[in-house]
Amino acid sequence: MNATGPRALLRRRYGAGPLHLVLLAASFALAAYAGVRLLAGDWLGVVVWFVGAALIHDLVLVPLYAAADLALRRGPGRWWPASVNHVRVPAFLSGLLLLVWFPLIARPRRYEPASGLSPDVFLGNWLLTTAALFLLSALWFAVRALRLRRRATKVRPSASH
Numbered sequence: 001m002n003a004t005g006p007r008a009l010l011r012r013r014y015g016a017g018p019l020h021l022v023l024l025a026a027s028f029a030l031a032a033y034a035g036v037r038l039l040a041g042d043w044l045g046v047v048v049w050f051v052g053a054a055l056i057h058d059l060v061l062v063p064l065y066a067a068a069d070l071a072l073r074r075g076p077g078r079w080w081p082a083s084v085n086h087v088r089v090p091a092f093l094s095g096l097l098l099l100v101w102f103p104l105i106a107r108p109r110r111y112e113p114a115s116g117l118s119p120d121v122f123l124g125n126w127l128l129t130t131a132a133l134f135l136l137s138a139l140w141f142a143v144r145a146l147r148l149r150r151r152a153t154k155v156r157p158s159a160s161h
Helices: 006-014 018-039 043-074 081-105 111-115 121-159
Strands: none
Touching: 006 018, 018 043, 043 081, 081 121
């Protein structure tokens, strides 16, 4: 059957269904609205921050975490492929939190007078959160390793029959 209706034409021309197009248009409209609201204040500072963040991400951070990931995958010891994720996931979440909270972690001079709150707690909280993420991931890794070891010892005696 060869569909020839408007939906089929849209899917052939656009590559996805109409709901995808509507959601994409809505997300662009929301991003445009947020951009207009954001740029209404210090537009030059916001533009410099976005361009700087994109350049730092692409030119510094991507090669850095790609090299770290490669070192983890080729590192010493016997790693099974899923074990690398126990470093990737907390590192990603910690980096994401740093990206979101960096303006407050960097202690801007304008924050305290505008809000009445001290920005001194954000760096410590981010470091504690990062430590907790890596600790939780290490515990999860240990539990998985113990479970795999127990399964391996249960399978060996029955395989010798």
